[in-house]
Amino acid sequence: MIGTMLKASLFILLLCASTWAIADQHDDIIWGINVSPPFHIWQGEYEKAGFCDTLVDTFERELPALSQSKRKLPSRRITMLMRKNQHLCFPCLIKGSDYNKDFIFSDATHVYPPHxxxxxxxxxxxxxxxxxxxxxxxxxxxxxxxxxxxxxxxxxxxxxxxxxxxxxxxxxxxxxxxxxxxxxxxxxxxxxxxxxxxxxxxxxxxxxxxxxxxxxxxxxxxxxxxxxRDAVIIGAVGCSNNQWGQHAISNMNRVIEQVRSDSDFRQSLDLWLGADRPRPEFNNRN
Structure with missing residues (x-):
């Protein structure tokens, strides 16, 4: 009896996992979100006021016709899943870094002052x-x-x-x-x-x-x-380098100018990076 119940429970868990996986397959954009303030903030006075939180919210507003979901995961897990070509996007990555060369990137969303x-x-x-x-x-x-x-x-x-x-x-x-x-x-x-x-x-x-x-x-x-001292660091969205990721990035790039100029996103960048943050001109190569 116990064995039968365990098998039934395992079957239900596997069915749920399959359902979640299938649901993910149909999302146009799946955001990998981690706990790393002030990129993402999950609690306290500034809850959901991280500038990467605001970046995701801005893409959701600018692409209302797309199905978008969020998965809260450790950063190491996010990058591992992306390297395994799971359907996932990380909203704030350094563009052009050798460490991130396995991913496909959007045009630049913002720039950071140097470390x-x-x-x-x-x-x-x-x-x-x-x-x-x-x-x-x-x-x-x-x-x-x-x-x-x-x-x-x-x-x-x-x-x-x-x-x-x-x-x-x-x-x-x-x-x-x-x-x-x-x-x-x-x-x-x-x-x-x-x-x-x-x-x-x-x-x-x-x-x-x-x-x-x-x-x-x-x-x-x-x-x-x-x-x-004279460097700036280019921030962009990174996605799994597969057909799904290419489609997600293509959609993001369609509205990238609106995202860059969004007042909420700019205010969030000012709050955390400072009002004196670098503001270079972007072009299609960034």
Whole structure:
């Protein structure tokens, strides 16, 4: 009897899984959403106010005739499914990165200012004295200071420096799990690691949402980096590189100008990237 019930339960689960898979097949766009503020924000004062949340909402408004759905998944799971040609799109990826070369991309949606070093105020003084201002990330990466990054996080043109000097060393650490980005900010503020590398907006979100009177936390500082000081980073939607993904990207590119100029999306970018964020002219190659 128990065996029969277990078989029946397994059959129902498999049937449901098949139904979900079939339902996904018929969606014109399936968004992979992860917990990584301020890209996506799932709770608190800024719930659903991440700029990637706003980007998805803007595409939904501009493409009302299309069937669109969202799947909340870890970023590592999203990219794995996309590499396996499952039907999925990630709304905020770096366009042109070697790490993301397996995906198909929309035209540019926005640009980021360059990554920098995030550390405590006391460490910032030491770093600038030892490695200059703007800071030589290559020199810092070869020092004994402790570095950490969220698992699956990549940093464009700075990634080779991490792979050459930090990953092989005992001073390198990866942070995993839901909320890894903010956990990492807390680790830096508490002195558990010495620095990380990322956009200034992650520090901004942490400072706006965390209790800055916490006696365990030191004030965080963002230091520009010499190696990428004049760079901007192109953001775009990435989708699985198959026929479904090509169709999804084609639809997005039809309304890309409306998305870029949408007031809600622009205000969200201003909120997190800053009103002084870079605003280069886009063209069809971006």
């Amino acid at each position: 920098g070093v995030i550390t405590t105020a006391s460490n910032a003084q030491r770093f600038i004295k030892a490695f200059g201002e703007p800071l030589s990330f290559t020199a810092l990466a070869q020092s004994d200071y402790r570095f950490a990054q969220p698992i699956e996080r990549r940093y464009g043109e700075l990634q080779p420096i991490i792979e050459d000097y930090l990953i092989p060393s005992e001073h390198f650490q990866e942070v995993s799990g839901e909320g890894a980005h903010m956990n990492l900010m807390a680790m830096v503020a508490a002195g558990r690691i010495d620095y990380t590398l990322d956009y200034k907006m992650l520090m901004t979100y942490f400072q706006r949402t965390e209790d800055q009177t916490n006696p365990d936390f030191e004030r965080l500082v963002f230091i520009p980096i010499k190696e990428n």
